[in-house]
Amino acid sequence: MVQKKKGPQGGAPGDKNAAPAEPKRRGRPRAYEPDVALGKALDLFRSSGFAATSLDDLSAATGMNRPSLYGAFGDKRELYIKSYQRYRDNARAVMGGIFRDDRPVREQLQKIFAAALDIYLSGEEGPRGCFTVMTAGSEAVADPDIRAMVQNALTELDKAFAQCFRRAKDKGELPDSADPVVLAQLASATVHSIAVRARARVPRQELEAIVAGAIDVMVSRKLPLSTP
Amino acid sequence: MVQKKKGPQGGAPGDKNAAPAEPKRRGRPRAYEPDVALGKALDLFRSSGFAATSLDDLSAATGMNRPSLYGAFGDKRELYIKSYQRYRDNARAVMGGIFRDDRPVREQLQKIFAAALDIYLSGEEGPRGCFTVMTAGSEAVADPDIRAMVQNALTELDKAFAQCFRRAKDKGELPDSADPVVLAQLASATVHSIAVRARARVPRQELEAIVAGAIDVMVSRKLPLSTP
């Protein structure tokens, strides 16, 4: 039993605000919290990929035995997909906020890339990179459903960056000649690149230097000041 | 028996120029050509990755049975490493020439990216992307030897691009403000990005558009003509 035993979950009766839709389970209570378990599964998949992660590994990491795993999430592929969706949900939650709020582009880009680096470099046994990039490199070619999710993630990032640059251009932070879509693709490419390098254990400092250089090129450091 | 049966390999006696160092094998002749077999193994690994490729798959693809595979290349990991080295040798052969010869940067970049796209989009059952990126996403975190090779590949590309931009700057094709190292990182990032997208089956046309946009930003299309 790996996971923390769940205490009485209801709290005071009539407490509807705490956990959404947890009325009164009927049979034996679960010994795991699905959310926690899925997080552990995601960690494993991010470290080792789909094929190199066995159900036994997942079972050990989640603290659920295989039948429970199966009952809760379906077979390995479904678990992978659910893990990936969770990864994306989290990424969206983290990045979305930064993308949304209104700052000078340069500052915004810095925050976005820093957040990406945090995601890619986290992990107890080495950095784990970007799960989208990893999935593209493994399952995406052969599995249409998974591929669709990857494509989705890629275009979503492109679009977020594009909007970011479009707004900056509207605010006069970028020259008229700037093409938001092209800049967005460059920004995405920088993200992909640091994701790849992170998996190769390139030190954070180097990755930050790459990011800094890329930002300088995308939003030319020396434009709004003077034209020599 | 999948591979073409090898004919009498010597040719006329004294023919030393044909195959280098093929004197006179002593025992039973091999039923396969190691080079061809390694190529097939590489194809498989590129499509499915290390973990998802079984020795049976490799045996079937190469036409060698497992003991022969083992005798010729060692265990699965060694075979993977040799496959990767072969991939890199080939990539170097293709790209190296383009990097070396002396052209206007813009033209040179176009040729480099086109060559990369050819490598990434080839493959009978779908595009196979960049083996370096794939390996970074799978084996590189846990296996130090493999990781070292990946790091090597990454920095080699960075350096090649950097030299390319440095030369262009010397020739006056780039402004003094241009930083060859930063531009090189952007170029590498573009390569990584189209590699990832290729695996997600993004159509070639889109990838070419990304490349075109990136080139425009790196070597500003409208600089040598006028400064508005």
Added chain:
DNA sequence: GGAATTTAGTGCGAAATGGTACAAAAAAAG
């Protein structure tokens, strides 16, 4: 307290996997 319901946990089984032992085969050397 007892029925119903839901989960946990053991354990089985069929298939696949990586690796190897061993004999038969094919060539050169003597």
Added chain:
DNA sequence: CTTTTTTTGTACCATTTCGCACTAAATTCC
């Protein structure tokens, strides 16, 4: 022709892997 050397191909083994029956628990409803 016999020996030696090298490779092939079959067969095998130990382990892992995925998935699922089936029983034992834990909880709610009556």
